[in-house]
Amino acid sequence: QTVVTQEPSFSVSLGGTVTLTCGLSSGSVSTGYYPTWYQQTPGQAPRTLIYSTNSRSSGVPDRFSGSILGNKAALTITGAQADDECDYYCTLYIGSGIWVFGGGTKLTVL
């Protein structure tokens, strides 16, 4: 069974930069997994930030960026703002029509 891993929690200083990662329990994440990132505030539906590794969804500010770092997908937030404090999820396409979500990262802005 494929498990997608994310840091359970992370903190960043107001105005700082943070990189969240999305890995696989076994193997490396590549662009072929089409890593996609979502942002979710409590009680709200998710919002797409990044798809296909590094393409920003419509209306997403350019301080959100995606990449592959080593063997993981990464979401970098530069100039963190107070309302960036929420949950972030990644999903990977593992083939045969199946997508798997990571467990999510709860981001705190200090």
Add this chain to the structure above:
Amino acid sequence: EVQLLESGGGLVQPGGSLRLSCAASGLTFSNYAMTWVRQAPGMGLEWVSVIGADEISTYYAQSVKGRFTISRDNSKNTLYLQMNSLRAEDTAVYYCARDLTGSYRTPPDLWGQGTLVTVSS
């Protein structure tokens, strides 16, 4: 404006059935694959199922395979999820989402507000 409106959630006993609907507006529904994702209370997102724009390609998470059936009616701009043999662990908010393209190989992109399904006796 694109809108996805889920309905059909509610309280159901273990072993029971429920049919969720997702009415789409503001988009050419037949051009997009559609996905169901669920979120148990206080937990993360779980991908459930996808149907391609062709109405034929369907795929399921192992946790629901054989119990849930995804379908769509492009003439009514509506997505469905038939859920049978429900278990307590199926309790969640169920979101429908429009995928990025007509292919099931692209991720969920635009999300509805969700409908709560509670499985309990």
